[in-house]
Amino acid sequence: MKLVASNKKARHDFFIEETYEAGIALTGTEIKSVRQGRVSLKESYAKVEGEEVIIYGMNISPYEQGNRFNVEPVRPRKLLLHKREIRKLIGYTTLKGLTLVPLRMYINDRGRAKVELAVARGKKEYDKRHDIAKRDADRRMQQAVRRNR
Numbered sequence: 001m002k003l004v005a006s007n008k009k010a011r012h013d014f015f016i017e018e019t020y021e022a023g024i025a026l027t028g029t030e031i032k033s034v035r036q037g038r039v040s041l042k043e044s045y046a047k048v049e050g051e052e053v054i055i056y057g058m059n060i061s062p063y064e065q066g067n068r069f070n071v072e073p074v075r076p077r078k079l080l081l082h083k084r085e086i087r088k089l090i091g092y093t094t095l096k097g098l099t100l101v102p103l104r105m106y107i108n109d110r111g112r113a114k115v116e117l118a119v120a121r122g123k124k125e126y127d128k129r130h131d132i133a134k135r136d137a138d139r140r141m142q143q144a145v146r147r148n149r
Contacts, residue, residue: 004113005039006104012128014101014120017092022053022115023080024105029066034113036063039105046079046100046117048090053079055102055115079115092119 010016026034033039044057054076062070081089092098103116123131 001109002107004034004037004105004107005041007041007044007102009042010101010103010118010120012123012131014099014118014122015127016103016118016120017098018119019103020081020085020089020117020119022117024055024113024115025078025080026060026113027069027071029063029069030060030071031113032066033060033063034105035107041102041105044102046102048086048093048100051083051086053081053086053089053100053117055079058102058105079117089119 038061040059042057042059044055044059046053046055055078056076057074058077059074061073089100093100099120099122101118101120103118105113105115108114
C-alpha cells in the first residue's frame with residue numbers, strides 16, 4: 001500500500017465515528033498524477049446524492065504530459081461503494097447530521113486508488129483545546145520519563 005495523501009486536519013476538526021474504504025472513479029491522466037502523489041485532500045468533503053457518493057474539493061493536479069486529456073483539477077468525483085454502505089451513509093448524514101470526510105488516499109496492492117472515508121462529527125472549539133492540552137501533557141510526561149533514565 002502506497003500512501004498518496006492524508007488529511008491531518010480532519011482528525012483535529014472532527015470526532016471520527018466510523019471509516020469506510022471506497023474506490024474512486026478517475027480518468028487516465030488523473031490516475032497518473034495520483035501515482036506521482038500530486039493530490040490534496042485539505043478542504044475536501046463527500047456528499048450522498050441519490051444513490052451515489054460524490055467527493056468535492058479534492059485537488060488532483062494536472063498530469064504534465066497529459067495535454068488535452070487533462071481535466072479540471074477540482075472537479076466532483078464519484079466514490080465507489082456497495083449499495084448497503086451507501087444506504088448506511090444516507091442514514092448517518094440525514095438522520096444523525098454527521099459529515100463525510102476523506103482521511104487519506106492511497107494505492108492498494110492491486111494498483112487501485114482508494115479513499116478512506118470517515119463518518120465524522122464536528123468538534124467544538126473547547127474540544128480542540130482539550131485535545132491540544134492532552135497531547136502536550138503526554139509529550140511532557142514522555143520527556144520526563146526519558147530524562148529520568
